[in-house]
Amino acid sequence: MKMLDKLVLRLTEETEGRQGSLFYILNGINEELGYIPEEAVLQTAENLNISKAEVYGFLSFFRNYKTDAAGGGAYHKIVVCRSESCEASGSKQLIEHIKASLNLDFGKYSPDGKYFLDYVYCFGHCAASPAVGVDGILYEKVKPEVFDKIIKTLDFNKLEEPVELKLAKSLIFKRCGDINPLSVGDYVDKGGFGALRRVIAEIKSKGDEGKLLFINELKRSKLRGRGGAGFPTGIKWETVFKEKSEVKYIICNADEGDSGAYADRIILENDPLSVIEGMIIAGLITGSDYGCIYLRAEYAGAKSIIESVLGLLKDGGYLGNDILGSGFDFDIDLITGAGSYVCGEETALMESIENKRGTVRQRPPVPAVSGLYGKPTVINNVLTFAYAVYILSDNSNLEYFLSLGTENSKGTMPFQVSGAVKNPGIFELPFGVTLKELLKLAGADENAETVQIGGPLGAYFPLSAEFLDLNLSYEGVSEKGGLLGHGGIVVFGGGTDMKYRLLSSLDFFIDESCGKCAPCRIGTVRLKELFERILKKQNIEENLKIIDEILESMKYLSLCGFGAGVYMPVRSLLAYYKNEIIEA
Ligand SMILES: Cc1cc2nc3c(=O)[nH]c(=O)nc-3n(C[C@H](O)[C@H](O)[C@H](O)COP(=O)(O)O)c2cc1C
Ligand code: SF4
Ligand code: FES
Numbered sequence: 001m002k003m004l005d006k007l008v009l010r011l012t013e014e015t016e017g018r019q020g021s022l023f024y025i026l027n028g029i030n031e032e033l034g035y036i037p038e039e040a041v042l043q044t045a046e047n048l049n050i051s052k053a054e055v056y057g058f059l060s061f062f063r064n065y066k067t068d069a070a071g072g073g074a075y076h077k078i079v080v081c082r083s084e085s086c087e088a089s090g091s092k093q094l095i096e097h098i099k100a101s102l103n104l105d106f107g108k109y110s111p112d113g114k115y116f117l118d119y120v121y122c123f124g125h126c127a128a129s130p131a132v133g134v135d136g137i138l139y140e141k142v143k144p145e146v147f148d149k150i151i152k153t154l155d156f157n158k159l160e161e162p163v164e165l166k167l168a169k170s171l172i173f174k175r176c177g178d179i180n181p182l183s184v185g186d187y188v189d190k191g192g193f194g195a196l197r198r199v200i201a202e203i204k205s206k207g208d209e210g211k212l213l214f215i216n217e218l219k220r221s222k223l224r225g226r227g228g229a230g231f232p233t234g235i236k237w238e239t240v241f242k243e244k245s246e247v248k249y250i251i252c253n254a255d256e257g258d259s260g261a262y263a264d265r266i267i268l269e270n271d272p273l274s275v276i277e278g279m280i281i282a283g284l285i286t287g288s289d290y291g292c293i294y295l296r297a298e299y300a301g302a303k304s305i306i307e308s309v310l311g312l313l314k315d316g317g318y319l320g321n322d323i324l325g326s327g328f329d330f331d332i333d334l335i336t337g338a339g340s341y342v343c344g345e346e347t348a349l350m351e352s353i354e355n356k357r358g359t360v361r362q363r364p365p366v367p368a369v370s371g372l373y374g375k376p377t378v379i380n381n382v383l384t385f386a387y388a389v390y391i392l393s394d395n396s397n398l399e400y401f402l403s404l405g406t407e408n409s410k411g412t413m414p415f416q417v418s419g420a421v422k423n424p425g426i427f428e429l430p431f432g433v434t435l436k437e438l439l440k441l442a443g444a445d446e447n448a449e450t451v452q453i454g455g456p457l458g459a460y461f462p463l464s465a466e467f468l469d470l471n472l473s474y475e476g477v478s479e480k481g482g483l484l485g486h487g488g489i490v491v492f493g494g495g496t497d498m499k500y501r502l503l504s505s506l507d508f509f510i511d512e513s514c515g516k517c518a519p520c521r522i523g524t525v526r527l528k529e530l531f532e533r534i535l536k537k538q539n540i541e542e543n544l545k546i547i548d549e550i551l552e553s554m555k556y557l558s559l560c561g562f563g564a565g566v567y568m569p570v571r572s573l574l575a576y577y578k579n580e581i582i583e584a
Pocket of ligand 1: 228230253257341343344345
């Protein structure tokens, strides 16, 4: 048997009984060969008993899969981040430098075949940006001269000290940095699995009444999902609990695609057991015995930690059959994606687990009623599971959580600050803190002029008195015409090239649209064309009017929050930086 056939067969056998088999097999081939050869596609299709078209359809959706061989020999793959935080820290100049010094362009090899240049929309290392990957190793704070040293020595670790991340902790981040993430004992010593034991005891003695008790606690806490939409978690769990189905699923959404957001990564790397405990509890309460963690491909560090702890938990009786002698079963698999922002959207994420292209599903039905494989599914963000554990640990935690925050945003939020600040990092603070207070803690640079809140679909705000007083809560940001999203805040200094910023984000929208609905698929491309005409001073006012109409159509007619959200960054850039962008 040929080497390649053996590899595909081994990977196929390893996927037995796991969800997300195409990701597993193709990621395995990619890691081994750096691309997906035609024979591997045929072999995979045959082994999984699906068509070649299905495998091609799937792999052509994801940025990380390439079907062409690597430049005919050994080459170094450079992957540079094009997203907001890196741009606020100098990636524009860095990208220009890389292209010029190595004679490269995106998606191209250098003329000598030694280098290949690719890009990513955020590595989740925004607090140490600009970030660049070379041959799979991630380098932080890369200035042009540092990049030259990396290329010369291919070893940056010897050149610089690791970047320190500021971590202000309160509820769910309190263990981070104080425990060994790979030690179940450390976690238990710091109160870990207390909530799980409480849930098991109540359900064993009271059955469904016990489950409802915890659902009601979650509802009372007013916990809102931290993935971006802010949906009440208690209601979601209650819906899944009430659905009559033999099979139900729990999914942890660790796709964390928003640029400027990295709280999921930090908690998964430092206190992964708190997230897993939340998933097990969700399973016991809603009646599911299987969960999966859907992790974005860029998080290699978190991947190896999660793999290790899942093994430890299975050995320790916390996962598998009859967990902790309770009579309940629950197991978890890790699924790693392959580079797609829209796969963070819950229905696209489920499609991709089902070996289909990551396109968004029409709703209703919502996933809580018909989710993965049409079964009732709890899908929550990483942080939401950790907050559920905090709240359900004991009543005093629930009361304390309720005492923090604002009327409609209870508890804390790990605000992630990056860009033009002296202390980039995570500030887990009660909702309602003002932007001014947060920027003071993060040490905003004197020339800080603009923030973007809530990721690439969030609004840009100038740092005027009006916006410095903005209260950071779901309702506070939305009152000002923005969204809080996952709590990422990127600070831009004066002198930021807003024209470049706009064009970069339009590229992002075009690249990441799943293509399912016309307003977004066509609208994103048309927006870029129209702006390019405007920048050439062609029919400026008329083209701006068409842009406005397209944004309006996208807002109301798009199938999901991606297309519907494009208006926010584009309109806010035009509202506050029109002169800079258009140079009237
Ligand atoms: C385009 C798009 C991307 C999204 N990306 C993420 C993501 O990376 N992580 C996440 O937790 N939620 C993401 N969401 C939100 C999810 O669809 C979903 O609301 C969330 O996983 C539910 O969990 P929660 O209730 O705990 O927030 C995204 C939504 C959209 C529209
Ligand atoms: S809005 Fe964009 S990302 Fe969402 S379904 Fe439509 S094409 Fe896909
Ligand atoms: S690592 Fe570049 S924006 Fe996050």
